[in-house]
Amino acid sequence: MSDLLFNTALFDEFDRLQRQMSSLFGGLPSSIRASRLSAFPQINLGSTDDSVEIVAFAPGIDPAKIEVTVDKGLLTISGERTRAEPESEGRAYAQERFAGSFRRAIELPRDADPDNVKARYANGCLAISVGKRETSRPRAIPVQ
Template sequence: MSDFFFTTDPFSEFDRLQREMANLFGGFPSSLRSGRLGAYPPLNLGITDDSIEIVLFAPGLKADQFDVSIDKGLLTISGERAPVQPEGDAEARPYAQERFAGKFRRVIELPQAADPDKVEARYVNGCLSISVGKREASRPRAITVS
């Protein structure tokens, strides 16, 4: 017996398959170009009426260790996190490690409303916060009806 039951609309099965694939891979938004499970550093994306807000969680780094750029609607954040050497015995070898060390790169596709000339970034308490302003034409506005 088949798992596929066709209704009058054969394309509904493609929609169902797409939803199942999205659930399988965690349902990452399409704007995350490196949205694999366990990607480092983890990040949150948000949007307001005035801006796109990105918060990247990368404790143990310094502000000058990040390279942030925008090109053709893509926000790229890259850097490198050095491994931590155990204190004391120089011959100690790690038994298990969960802390990421090495080069990283995250790429986020920005919406068309993003204004690359209105970007602010700050690094506080292990969080890199990036705010990308929206273009004036894309902001919501009230229209008076007369």
């Protein structure tokens, strides 16, 4: 039983260290793996031969209030999510729906082409496609 208590305490220390490191760097992740827990919007990140695909889950947001920028290898998604329900006079015990300004930064791979970015919003999902540079795409080499 003492081994179980030691392992639990060890994982708690790792969690504490991760929170401290996140606050030290101002909460801006250098990659999706470094993002803090419960960041908004949540993101899926993938890749094809031709592009880097990012899907940000942002339901209930007016697409006109979302801004996507690319600068120096960082793709930034920012905007504002308004409160959906009216303010109540009582105190909330728990509040799971985020309201307010948000900003997520994602480090793009070196082969991403910042001049070839497309974004579309549908059904609460912001889909962003960042093309890859022509020189980085796989190609067949003829053998003579």
